[in-house]
Amino acid sequence: MGSIFLIRHGQASFGADDYDVLSPLGMRQAQVLGAHLADLGLHLDRCVAGSLRRQQATAHLALEAMGVADLAVETDEAFNEFDAEAVIRALLPELLPQEPDALHILRNAAHNRSEFQRLFALLIKRWHGGLHATAQTESWAAFVARVDSGLKRLLDQAGSGANIAVFTSGGTITALLHLITGISPAQAFELNWQIVNTSLSQLKFRGREVALASFNSHTHLQLLKAPELITYR
Structure with a gap:
Protein backbone atom coordinates (compact mmCIF):
# COMPACT_ATOMS: atom_id res chain seq x y z
CA MET A 1 0.00 0.00 0.00
CA GLY A 2 1.04 3.58 -0.58
CA SER A 3 0.93 6.49 1.83
CA ILE A 4 -0.25 10.09 1.55
CA PHE A 5 1.05 12.36 4.30
CA LEU A 6 -1.27 15.31 4.82
CA ILE A 7 0.79 18.11 6.33
CA ARG A 8 -0.77 21.28 7.62
CA HIS A 9 1.18 24.45 6.90
CA GLY A 10 3.24 26.15 9.59
CA GLN A 11 1.89 28.98 11.69
CA ALA A 12 0.70 31.81 9.47
CA SER A 13 0.52 35.51 10.35
CA PHE A 14 -2.73 35.55 12.30
CA GLY A 15 -3.96 39.07 12.96
CA ALA A 16 -1.53 40.65 10.47
CA ASP A 17 -2.48 42.50 7.29
CA ASP A 18 -1.51 39.44 5.25
CA TYR A 19 -2.36 36.12 6.91
CA ASP A 20 -0.91 34.06 4.05
CA VAL A 21 2.72 34.41 5.16
CA LEU A 22 4.53 32.07 7.53
CA SER A 23 5.46 33.65 10.84
CA PRO A 24 9.05 33.13 12.07
CA LEU A 25 7.63 30.41 14.34
CA GLY A 26 5.88 28.83 11.34
CA MET A 27 9.18 28.70 9.47
CA ARG A 28 10.81 27.02 12.45
CA GLN A 29 8.00 24.46 12.64
CA ALA A 30 8.53 23.55 8.97
CA GLN A 31 12.26 23.10 9.49
CA VAL A 32 11.70 20.94 12.58
CA LEU A 33 9.28 18.79 10.60
CA GLY A 34 11.75 18.30 7.76
CA ALA A 35 14.58 17.36 10.12
CA HIS A 36 12.29 14.87 11.86
CA LEU A 37 11.27 13.22 8.58
CA ALA A 38 14.93 12.97 7.62
CA ASP A 39 15.71 11.28 10.96
CA LEU A 40 12.91 8.80 10.26
CA GLY A 41 14.49 7.98 6.90
CA LEU A 42 11.24 8.70 5.07
CA HIS A 43 11.60 8.60 1.30
CA LEU A 44 9.17 10.79 -0.63
CA ASP A 45 8.29 9.93 -4.21
CA ARG A 46 6.23 13.08 -4.77
CA CYS A 47 5.47 16.35 -3.05
CA VAL A 48 2.28 18.30 -3.76
CA ALA A 49 1.10 21.58 -2.27
CA GLY A 50 -1.74 23.98 -2.71
CA SER A 51 -0.91 27.32 -4.29
CA LEU A 52 -1.19 29.37 -1.10
CA ARG A 53 2.08 30.92 0.02
CA ARG A 54 1.95 29.43 3.51
CA GLN A 55 1.53 25.96 1.99
CA GLN A 56 4.30 26.43 -0.57
CA ALA A 57 6.73 27.93 1.94
CA THR A 58 6.14 25.09 4.41
CA ALA A 59 6.83 22.54 1.68
CA HIS A 60 10.08 24.14 0.53
CA LEU A 61 11.42 24.68 4.04
CA ALA A 62 10.58 21.12 5.09
CA LEU A 63 12.15 19.57 1.99
CA GLU A 64 15.28 21.67 2.45
CA ALA A 65 15.57 20.47 6.06
CA MET A 66 15.06 16.89 4.84
CA GLY A 67 17.98 17.32 2.47
CA VAL A 68 15.80 16.84 -0.62
CA ALA A 69 15.40 20.43 -1.78
CA ASP A 70 15.71 19.20 -5.36
CA LEU A 71 12.40 17.30 -5.09
CA ALA A 72 9.87 19.24 -7.14
CA VAL A 73 6.92 20.78 -5.30
CA GLU A 74 3.96 20.21 -7.60
CA THR A 75 1.07 22.64 -7.25
CA ASP A 76 -2.57 21.58 -7.15
CA GLU A 77 -5.09 24.26 -6.14
CA ALA A 78 -7.57 21.55 -5.13
CA PHE A 79 -5.65 21.41 -1.85
CA ASN A 80 -6.06 25.13 -1.13
CA GLU A 81 -7.92 26.18 1.99
CA PHE A 82 -11.48 27.48 1.65
CA ASP A 83 -11.73 31.27 1.67
CA GLY A 129 -25.02 23.59 7.18
CA GLY A 130 -25.69 25.07 3.74
CA LEU A 131 -26.48 28.68 4.64
CA HIS A 132 -24.96 31.14 2.16
CA ALA A 133 -25.59 34.83 1.70
CA THR A 134 -24.05 35.09 -1.79
CA ALA A 135 -23.72 32.82 -4.77
CA GLN A 136 -20.06 33.88 -5.08
CA THR A 137 -19.08 32.18 -1.82
CA GLU A 138 -17.75 28.65 -2.28
CA SER A 139 -20.18 26.34 -0.51
CA TRP A 140 -19.13 23.51 1.77
CA ALA A 141 -20.40 21.03 -0.83
CA ALA A 142 -18.35 22.71 -3.57
CA PHE A 143 -15.28 22.79 -1.33
CA VAL A 144 -15.58 19.08 -0.55
CA ALA A 145 -16.02 18.31 -4.26
CA ARG A 146 -12.88 20.33 -5.07
CA VAL A 147 -10.83 18.50 -2.45
CA ASP A 148 -12.24 15.15 -3.60
CA SER A 149 -11.18 15.87 -7.18
CA GLY A 150 -7.64 16.57 -5.96
CA LEU A 151 -7.50 13.35 -3.98
CA LYS A 152 -8.76 11.28 -6.90
CA ARG A 153 -6.26 12.93 -9.24
CA LEU A 154 -3.48 12.14 -6.79
CA LEU A 155 -4.55 8.50 -6.47
CA ASP A 156 -4.92 8.02 -10.22
CA GLN A 157 -1.36 9.29 -10.77
CA ALA A 158 0.21 7.44 -7.82
CA GLY A 159 2.49 4.49 -8.25
CA SER A 160 1.99 1.38 -6.16
CA GLY A 161 3.56 1.81 -2.74
CA ALA A 162 4.39 5.48 -3.33
CA ASN A 163 4.97 7.92 -0.50
CA ILE A 164 3.40 11.30 -1.25
CA ALA A 165 3.52 14.46 0.86
CA VAL A 166 0.65 16.93 0.51
CA PHE A 167 1.21 20.32 2.10
CA THR A 168 -2.21 21.80 2.71
CA SER A 169 -4.45 23.43 5.34
CA GLY A 170 -6.72 22.49 8.22
CA GLY A 171 -9.98 22.90 6.33
CA THR A 172 -8.75 20.71 3.50
CA ILE A 173 -7.73 17.99 5.94
CA THR A 174 -11.18 18.35 7.54
CA ALA A 175 -12.88 17.79 4.19
CA LEU A 176 -10.74 14.70 3.61
CA LEU A 177 -11.64 13.33 7.05
CA HIS A 178 -15.30 13.77 6.14
CA LEU A 179 -14.82 12.07 2.76
CA ILE A 180 -12.70 9.14 3.94
CA THR A 181 -14.25 8.29 7.29
CA GLY A 182 -17.85 9.31 6.64
CA ILE A 183 -18.12 11.43 9.77
CA SER A 184 -20.44 14.43 9.60
CA PRO A 185 -19.15 17.92 8.76
CA ALA A 186 -19.87 18.98 12.35
CA GLN A 187 -17.81 16.08 13.72
CA ALA A 188 -15.03 16.78 11.22
CA PHE A 189 -14.82 20.41 12.31
CA GLU A 190 -14.63 19.39 15.96
CA LEU A 191 -11.44 17.61 14.92
CA ASN A 192 -10.39 20.55 12.75
CA TRP A 193 -9.94 22.81 15.75
CA GLN A 194 -7.35 20.34 17.11
CA ILE A 195 -5.10 20.22 14.03
CA VAL A 196 -1.62 21.48 14.92
CA ASN A 197 0.52 23.48 12.51
CA THR A 198 2.87 21.13 10.56
CA SER A 199 1.13 18.06 11.99
CA LEU A 200 0.97 14.90 9.89
CA SER A 201 -2.09 12.82 9.11
CA GLN A 202 -1.40 9.64 7.16
CA LEU A 203 -3.65 8.03 4.58
CA LYS A 204 -3.00 4.51 3.29
CA PHE A 205 -4.18 3.73 -0.22
CA ARG A 206 -4.46 0.93 -2.75
CA GLY A 207 -5.82 2.13 -6.06
CA ARG A 208 -8.71 4.41 -5.12
CA GLU A 209 -9.30 2.69 -1.78
CA VAL A 210 -8.20 5.03 1.01
CA ALA A 211 -8.13 4.65 4.80
CA LEU A 212 -7.06 6.97 7.59
CA ALA A 213 -3.98 5.51 9.30
CA SER A 214 -3.12 8.35 11.71
CA PHE A 215 -4.30 11.85 12.52
CA ASN A 216 -2.63 15.07 13.71
CA SER A 217 0.72 13.60 14.74
CA HIS A 218 3.06 16.35 15.96
CA THR A 219 5.72 14.31 17.73
CA HIS A 220 8.41 16.36 15.98
CA LEU A 221 7.26 19.41 17.96
CA GLN A 222 6.58 17.60 21.24
CA LEU A 223 10.08 16.10 21.33
CA LEU A 224 11.62 19.56 21.54
CA LYS A 225 9.70 20.23 24.79
CA ALA A 226 8.99 23.77 23.64
CA PRO A 227 5.24 24.40 24.10
CA GLU A 228 5.38 27.58 22.02
CA LEU A 229 5.99 25.45 18.92
CA ILE A 230 2.52 23.87 19.21
CA THR A 231 0.09 26.27 17.54
CA TYR A 232 -3.24 26.01 15.77
CA ARG A 233 -3.41 28.89 13.23
Missing part, protein backbone atom coordinates in the same frame (compact mmCIF):
# COMPACT_ATOMS: atom_id res chain seq x y z
CA ALA A 84 -12.48 31.94 5.34
CA GLU A 85 -12.67 35.69 4.83
CA ALA A 86 -15.32 35.25 2.12
CA VAL A 87 -17.33 32.95 4.38
CA ILE A 88 -17.16 35.50 7.20
CA ARG A 89 -18.22 38.37 4.92
CA ALA A 90 -21.10 36.38 3.51
CA LEU A 91 -22.55 35.05 6.75
CA LEU A 92 -21.69 37.73 9.29
CA PRO A 93 -24.66 40.06 8.57
CA GLU A 94 -27.15 37.41 9.69
CA LEU A 95 -25.15 36.81 12.88
CA LEU A 96 -24.90 40.47 13.96
CA PRO A 97 -28.37 40.75 15.54
CA GLN A 98 -27.39 37.99 18.00
CA GLU A 99 -23.73 39.04 18.26
CA PRO A 100 -23.56 42.86 18.07
CA ASP A 101 -19.84 42.93 18.98
CA ALA A 102 -18.89 40.41 16.31
CA LEU A 103 -17.54 42.91 13.79
CA HIS A 104 -15.22 44.51 16.35
CA ILE A 105 -14.00 41.11 17.55
CA LEU A 106 -13.31 39.84 14.04
CA ARG A 107 -11.48 43.03 13.07
CA ASN A 108 -9.27 42.70 16.14
CA ALA A 109 -8.87 38.94 16.08
CA ALA A 110 -5.30 38.90 17.39
CA HIS A 111 -6.44 40.58 20.60
CA ASN A 112 -9.63 38.53 20.99
CA ARG A 113 -8.49 35.02 20.11
CA SER A 114 -10.97 33.05 22.19
CA GLU A 115 -13.94 35.18 21.13
CA PHE A 116 -12.77 35.06 17.52
CA GLN A 117 -12.68 31.26 17.67
CA ARG A 118 -16.17 31.13 19.16
CA LEU A 119 -17.64 33.39 16.47
CA PHE A 120 -15.71 31.69 13.68
CA ALA A 121 -17.04 28.31 14.81
CA LEU A 122 -20.60 29.67 14.69
CA LEU A 123 -20.08 30.98 11.16
CA ILE A 124 -18.49 27.73 9.99
CA LYS A 125 -21.41 25.76 11.43
CA ARG A 126 -23.80 27.86 9.33
CA TRP A 127 -21.53 27.45 6.30
CA HIS A 128 -21.31 23.66 6.35
Whole structure:
Protein backbone atom coordinates (compact mmCIF):
# COMPACT_ATOMS: atom_id res chain seq x y z
CA MET A 1 0.00 0.00 0.00
CA GLY A 2 1.04 3.58 -0.58
CA SER A 3 0.93 6.49 1.83
CA ILE A 4 -0.25 10.09 1.55
CA PHE A 5 1.05 12.36 4.30
CA LEU A 6 -1.27 15.31 4.82
CA ILE A 7 0.79 18.11 6.33
CA ARG A 8 -0.77 21.28 7.62
CA HIS A 9 1.18 24.45 6.90
CA GLY A 10 3.24 26.15 9.59
CA GLN A 11 1.89 28.98 11.69
CA ALA A 12 0.70 31.81 9.47
CA SER A 13 0.52 35.51 10.35
CA PHE A 14 -2.73 35.55 12.30
CA GLY A 15 -3.96 39.07 12.96
CA ALA A 16 -1.53 40.65 10.47
CA ASP A 17 -2.48 42.50 7.29
CA ASP A 18 -1.51 39.44 5.25
CA TYR A 19 -2.36 36.12 6.91
CA ASP A 20 -0.91 34.06 4.05
CA VAL A 21 2.72 34.41 5.16
CA LEU A 22 4.53 32.07 7.53
CA SER A 23 5.46 33.65 10.84
CA PRO A 24 9.05 33.13 12.07
CA LEU A 25 7.63 30.41 14.34
CA GLY A 26 5.88 28.83 11.34
CA MET A 27 9.18 28.70 9.47
CA ARG A 28 10.81 27.02 12.45
CA GLN A 29 8.00 24.46 12.64
CA ALA A 30 8.53 23.55 8.97
CA GLN A 31 12.26 23.10 9.49
CA VAL A 32 11.70 20.94 12.58
CA LEU A 33 9.28 18.79 10.60
CA GLY A 34 11.75 18.30 7.76
CA ALA A 35 14.58 17.36 10.12
CA HIS A 36 12.29 14.87 11.86
CA LEU A 37 11.27 13.22 8.58
CA ALA A 38 14.93 12.97 7.62
CA ASP A 39 15.71 11.28 10.96
CA LEU A 40 12.91 8.80 10.26
CA GLY A 41 14.49 7.98 6.90
CA LEU A 42 11.24 8.70 5.07
CA HIS A 43 11.60 8.60 1.30
CA LEU A 44 9.17 10.79 -0.63
CA ASP A 45 8.29 9.93 -4.21
CA ARG A 46 6.23 13.08 -4.77
CA CYS A 47 5.47 16.35 -3.05
CA VAL A 48 2.28 18.30 -3.76
CA ALA A 49 1.10 21.58 -2.27
CA GLY A 50 -1.74 23.98 -2.71
CA SER A 51 -0.91 27.32 -4.29
CA LEU A 52 -1.19 29.37 -1.10
CA ARG A 53 2.08 30.92 0.02
CA ARG A 54 1.95 29.43 3.51
CA GLN A 55 1.53 25.96 1.99
CA GLN A 56 4.30 26.43 -0.57
CA ALA A 57 6.73 27.93 1.94
CA THR A 58 6.14 25.09 4.41
CA ALA A 59 6.83 22.54 1.68
CA HIS A 60 10.08 24.14 0.53
CA LEU A 61 11.42 24.68 4.04
CA ALA A 62 10.58 21.12 5.09
CA LEU A 63 12.15 19.57 1.99
CA GLU A 64 15.28 21.67 2.45
CA ALA A 65 15.57 20.47 6.06
CA MET A 66 15.06 16.89 4.84
CA GLY A 67 17.98 17.32 2.47
CA VAL A 68 15.80 16.84 -0.62
CA ALA A 69 15.40 20.43 -1.78
CA ASP A 70 15.71 19.20 -5.36
CA LEU A 71 12.40 17.30 -5.09
CA ALA A 72 9.87 19.24 -7.14
CA VAL A 73 6.92 20.78 -5.30
CA GLU A 74 3.96 20.21 -7.60
CA THR A 75 1.07 22.64 -7.25
CA ASP A 76 -2.57 21.58 -7.15
CA GLU A 77 -5.09 24.26 -6.14
CA ALA A 78 -7.57 21.55 -5.13
CA PHE A 79 -5.65 21.41 -1.85
CA ASN A 80 -6.06 25.13 -1.13
CA GLU A 81 -7.92 26.18 1.99
CA PHE A 82 -11.48 27.48 1.65
CA ASP A 83 -11.73 31.27 1.67
CA ALA A 84 -12.48 31.94 5.34
CA GLU A 85 -12.67 35.69 4.83
CA ALA A 86 -15.32 35.25 2.12
CA VAL A 87 -17.33 32.95 4.38
CA ILE A 88 -17.16 35.50 7.20
CA ARG A 89 -18.22 38.37 4.92
CA ALA A 90 -21.10 36.38 3.51
CA LEU A 91 -22.55 35.05 6.75
CA LEU A 92 -21.69 37.73 9.29
CA PRO A 93 -24.66 40.06 8.57
CA GLU A 94 -27.15 37.41 9.69
CA LEU A 95 -25.15 36.81 12.88
CA LEU A 96 -24.90 40.47 13.96
CA PRO A 97 -28.37 40.75 15.54
CA GLN A 98 -27.39 37.99 18.00
CA GLU A 99 -23.73 39.04 18.26
CA PRO A 100 -23.56 42.86 18.07
CA ASP A 101 -19.84 42.93 18.98
CA ALA A 102 -18.89 40.41 16.31
CA LEU A 103 -17.54 42.91 13.79
CA HIS A 104 -15.22 44.51 16.35
CA ILE A 105 -14.00 41.11 17.55
CA LEU A 106 -13.31 39.84 14.04
CA ARG A 107 -11.48 43.03 13.07
CA ASN A 108 -9.27 42.70 16.14
CA ALA A 109 -8.87 38.94 16.08
CA ALA A 110 -5.30 38.90 17.39
CA HIS A 111 -6.44 40.58 20.60
CA ASN A 112 -9.63 38.53 20.99
CA ARG A 113 -8.49 35.02 20.11
CA SER A 114 -10.97 33.05 22.19
CA GLU A 115 -13.94 35.18 21.13
CA PHE A 116 -12.77 35.06 17.52
CA GLN A 117 -12.68 31.26 17.67
CA ARG A 118 -16.17 31.13 19.16
CA LEU A 119 -17.64 33.39 16.47
CA PHE A 120 -15.71 31.69 13.68
CA ALA A 121 -17.04 28.31 14.81
CA LEU A 122 -20.60 29.67 14.69
CA LEU A 123 -20.08 30.98 11.16
CA ILE A 124 -18.49 27.73 9.99
CA LYS A 125 -21.41 25.76 11.43
CA ARG A 126 -23.80 27.86 9.33
CA TRP A 127 -21.53 27.45 6.30
CA HIS A 128 -21.31 23.66 6.35
CA GLY A 129 -25.02 23.59 7.18
CA GLY A 130 -25.69 25.07 3.74
CA LEU A 131 -26.48 28.68 4.64
CA HIS A 132 -24.96 31.14 2.16
CA ALA A 133 -25.59 34.83 1.70
CA THR A 134 -24.05 35.09 -1.79
CA ALA A 135 -23.72 32.82 -4.77
CA GLN A 136 -20.06 33.88 -5.08
CA THR A 137 -19.08 32.18 -1.82
CA GLU A 138 -17.75 28.65 -2.28
CA SER A 139 -20.18 26.34 -0.51
CA TRP A 140 -19.13 23.51 1.77
CA ALA A 141 -20.40 21.03 -0.83
CA ALA A 142 -18.35 22.71 -3.57
CA PHE A 143 -15.28 22.79 -1.33
CA VAL A 144 -15.58 19.08 -0.55
CA ALA A 145 -16.02 18.31 -4.26
CA ARG A 146 -12.88 20.33 -5.07
CA VAL A 147 -10.83 18.50 -2.45
CA ASP A 148 -12.24 15.15 -3.60
CA SER A 149 -11.18 15.87 -7.18
CA GLY A 150 -7.64 16.57 -5.96
CA LEU A 151 -7.50 13.35 -3.98
CA LYS A 152 -8.76 11.28 -6.90
CA ARG A 153 -6.26 12.93 -9.24
CA LEU A 154 -3.48 12.14 -6.79
CA LEU A 155 -4.55 8.50 -6.47
CA ASP A 156 -4.92 8.02 -10.22
CA GLN A 157 -1.36 9.29 -10.77
CA ALA A 158 0.21 7.44 -7.82
CA GLY A 159 2.49 4.49 -8.25
CA SER A 160 1.99 1.38 -6.16
CA GLY A 161 3.56 1.81 -2.74
CA ALA A 162 4.39 5.48 -3.33
CA ASN A 163 4.97 7.92 -0.50
CA ILE A 164 3.40 11.30 -1.25
CA ALA A 165 3.52 14.46 0.86
CA VAL A 166 0.65 16.93 0.51
CA PHE A 167 1.21 20.32 2.10
CA THR A 168 -2.21 21.80 2.71
CA SER A 169 -4.45 23.43 5.34
CA GLY A 170 -6.72 22.49 8.22
CA GLY A 171 -9.98 22.90 6.33
CA THR A 172 -8.75 20.71 3.50
CA ILE A 173 -7.73 17.99 5.94
CA THR A 174 -11.18 18.35 7.54
CA ALA A 175 -12.88 17.79 4.19
CA LEU A 176 -10.74 14.70 3.61
CA LEU A 177 -11.64 13.33 7.05
CA HIS A 178 -15.30 13.77 6.14
CA LEU A 179 -14.82 12.07 2.76
CA ILE A 180 -12.70 9.14 3.94
CA THR A 181 -14.25 8.29 7.29
CA GLY A 182 -17.85 9.31 6.64
CA ILE A 183 -18.12 11.43 9.77
CA SER A 184 -20.44 14.43 9.60
CA PRO A 185 -19.15 17.92 8.76
CA ALA A 186 -19.87 18.98 12.35
CA GLN A 187 -17.81 16.08 13.72
CA ALA A 188 -15.03 16.78 11.22
CA PHE A 189 -14.82 20.41 12.31
CA GLU A 190 -14.63 19.39 15.96
CA LEU A 191 -11.44 17.61 14.92
CA ASN A 192 -10.39 20.55 12.75
CA TRP A 193 -9.94 22.81 15.75
CA GLN A 194 -7.35 20.34 17.11
CA ILE A 195 -5.10 20.22 14.03
CA VAL A 196 -1.62 21.48 14.92
CA ASN A 197 0.52 23.48 12.51
CA THR A 198 2.87 21.13 10.56
CA SER A 199 1.13 18.06 11.99
CA LEU A 200 0.97 14.90 9.89
CA SER A 201 -2.09 12.82 9.11
CA GLN A 202 -1.40 9.64 7.16
CA LEU A 203 -3.65 8.03 4.58
CA LYS A 204 -3.00 4.51 3.29
CA PHE A 205 -4.18 3.73 -0.22
CA ARG A 206 -4.46 0.93 -2.75
CA GLY A 207 -5.82 2.13 -6.06
CA ARG A 208 -8.71 4.41 -5.12
CA GLU A 209 -9.30 2.69 -1.78
CA VAL A 210 -8.20 5.03 1.01
CA ALA A 211 -8.13 4.65 4.80
CA LEU A 212 -7.06 6.97 7.59
CA ALA A 213 -3.98 5.51 9.30
CA SER A 214 -3.12 8.35 11.71
CA PHE A 215 -4.30 11.85 12.52
CA ASN A 216 -2.63 15.07 13.71
CA SER A 217 0.72 13.60 14.74
CA HIS A 218 3.06 16.35 15.96
CA THR A 219 5.72 14.31 17.73
CA HIS A 220 8.41 16.36 15.98
CA LEU A 221 7.26 19.41 17.96
CA GLN A 222 6.58 17.60 21.24
CA LEU A 223 10.08 16.10 21.33
CA LEU A 224 11.62 19.56 21.54
CA LYS A 225 9.70 20.23 24.79
CA ALA A 226 8.99 23.77 23.64
CA PRO A 227 5.24 24.40 24.10
CA GLU A 228 5.38 27.58 22.02
CA LEU A 229 5.99 25.45 18.92
CA ILE A 230 2.52 23.87 19.21
CA THR A 231 0.09 26.27 17.54
CA TYR A 232 -3.24 26.01 15.77
CA ARG A 233 -3.41 28.89 13.23
